Amino acid sequence: MPRAQPAVDVTVVGGGIAGSALAGKLAAHGLDVLVLEKSLLFRDRVRGETLMPWGVAEARRLGLEETLLRAGGSYAGAMVACGDGVSYAQAGDTGIDLSTAIPGIPGPLNVGHPDASTALLEHAAASGAHLVREAQNIRVHPGEPGAVTYEAAGERHQVRSRMIVGADGRHSTTRRQAGISLTTSTPRTYCAGLLLGGLPWPTGENAAATEGDAHYLAFPRRSGLVRTYVFWAAARGNQLRGPDAVQRYLGLLKELPLPAGCDPLSAIPKGPCAVLPMNDSWIGTGVNIPGLVLIGDAAGWSDPLIGQGLSIALRDARSVAEALTADRNWPPDIFHPYHAERSERMRRLRISAHIATELRCTFSDEGRRRRRSWNRTAQRDVRLSGPLLGNLAGPETVPAEAFDASNIGRIIAFGHR
Ligand SMILES: Cc1cc2nc3c(=O)[nH]c(=O)nc-3n(C[C@H](O)[C@H](O)[C@H](O)COP(=O)(O)OP(=O)(O)OC[C@H]3O[C@@H](n4cnc5c(N)ncnc54)[C@H](O)[C@@H]3O)c2cc1C
Structure with missing residues (x-):
């Protein structure tokens, strides 16, 4: 028999970017919130590390901008777009000003994904959310009220929950258990990512370039680390398969126009090199399961080429938080505005x-x-x-x-x- 816990208002499955941002906001409004996060520590999974200006605006509205800056975040006020024969130095003179995209927002905010996740989860706990890490074998039973069972520290628990939020990322078990199907588009490109140290990359300047048969993006942080991604045509498949993936990745990067003095072959890899197909995914319109809502990647993701996932996660968190705190009766169509806005x-x-x-x-x-x-x-x-x-x-x-x-x-x- 699972050990029964006191009922909560909201159980959030997944304490990543979307889940933690939502949990913190709800807890700050006095709701009883439980966050179930499967990992003990966040590690580098080669995910998003630049938050676009509209995502910064969302972070600000959620009261999380300072949290992200304290987690090591820094702004990039410019974008250097080079390639097709134009060197980084040539393009740098006419870098695109990113500080004007939204008045009052200095630009995209670059921050490590594990650092941001840790900081947001700690913020949620400090705001009053109950947090369980290493939560395993979660089963969701949405309803009025619903229930969630899970294992932690070798014991099985059951908690009644008025609302269940699936914020458990791309491979969401909440989505699967709720019977919500996900449609994915055919991959457009493949992308590999690697965090690098030891390069004299100018901070405050994001970079993008297409040269030959590759495209790269780079997001430097004030710590001196640079998050890099290289994209290539999907038809080539995973061209880094094998034990020397890191070396071959650095070789690809070396062919691209980089800032002066940045030789990838002398860079220090600071994390794993992962290769992922780049596509979009979505759930059907009109999905409305009483007592359950999906946010962030769990609700369908945007092709990472355009770097929107963190902003989407924060917008989702704010929209759902506003719905749940506006009217504590939670009518059956409570998420209609959120679903309609998200779908468009x-x-x-x-x-x-x-x-x-x-x-x-x-x-x-x-x-x-x-x-x-x-x-x-x-x-x-x-x-x-x-x-x-x-x-x-x-x-x-x-x-x-x-x-x-x-x-x-x-x-x-x-x-x-
Ligand atoms: C290669 C790549 C590059 C990207 N670049 C960018 C970028 O530059 N800018 C940008 O904005 N976005 C980018 N993204 C997208 C961005 O990383 C995601 O959209 C964002 O992290 C989604 O946040 P989330 O909270 O929904 O999911 P996640 O950040 O994945 O968090 C999900 C959480 O749920 C937990 N979890 C999973 N399963 C369970 C379970 N069964 N039980 C309990 N907990 C569980 C996980 O441990 C994790 O903590 C990129 C993505 C990829 C793949």
């Missing part, structure tokens, strides 16, 4: 990821033509720049026409002769 937000981001892939990760003459023409014209036409600008300021800030099929067609056609 993710639709726009899927289009944005498609366009970003066509622009940055199409390694052909057509791709190079598209990049050149788009770079020349996009600044003058918000419909052309909009799908990517929305990644900085938030997808809802862009005119809806920017996501129309005809506009997408216009952007793709830039590559045609």
Whole structure:
């Protein structure tokens, strides 16, 4: 028999970015919140480490910006976009100012994913959430009220819970147990990521470049560490399979335009090198299970090429927190506004990821033509720049026409002769 625990208002399964942000907010509003996190310590899983300006705005609204800065976070006020024959030094002179995307937000915030997760979970606990780490074999039984059973420290527990939140990431067991199906798109690219030390990378400057048949992104932190990712065409599959993945990754990076003095072959790897297919996923519209809601990656993710997942997680946390604290009666359609807003937000981001892939990760003459023409014209036409600008300021800030099929067609056609 599981040991019965006192009932709680909300059980959050997964104490990562989304779950901890939500738990902290709810606990601060006086709700009884239990967080079940399966890991004992957060480790580097090669996840998101730059929070876009609209995500910083969400963090600020949740009261978490300082927490992320104290966790080692620092702002990148500029983006150096080089490649296609333009060196880092040449492009650096005309770096893109990221501090103007949202007035009052200094730019994207770069922070280690394990550091951010740890800090947000500690913040949730300090706000009054009950925390169980190394929670195993969680079973969710949504209902009115629902219940959750789990194992911790060798004992099985049962807790009645008015609301269950699935915040357990991409491979969400909450989603699976609730019978919610996930649709995934075909991978557009593959991406490998590695955290590097020992490089004199300029802090405060994120970087992106497409050269030859690879694209890279780099997010330096004030500690001197740089999170790097390299992308290549999906048709090539996992080209780093094997024991020398780190060396081959560094070899790929060396072929790309980097800041002066940054030789990847002399860098110090500071974490694992993981390779992942880049795609989007989503759950059906109209999913409404009384007593249960999914947030963050568990509810479907955005292609990491466009770096939106952390911002999405914080927006989800804020939306669900606002719903649960506005009216303690929790009517059956309580999450209708959240689901509707999220569905449109993710639709726009899927289009944005498609366009970003066509622009940055199409390694052909057509791709190079598209990049050149788009770079020349996009600044003058918000419909052309909009799908990517929305990644900085938030997808809802862009005119809806920017996501129309005809506009997408216009952007793709830039590559045609
Ligand atoms: C290669 C790559 C690069 C990325 N780059 C960026 C980027 O630059 N910017 C950006 O914004 N986003 C990026 N993302 C996306 C971002 O990392 C995620 O969208 C974000 O971490 C989602 O937060 P989450 O809280 O939903 O999930 P997670 O951060 O994965 O947290 C889920 C938590 O649930 C816990 N958990 C899992 N299963 C269980 C269980 N059964 N029981 C209890 N606990 C469980 C996990 O231990 C974890 O702590 C990237 C993703 C990838 C893969």
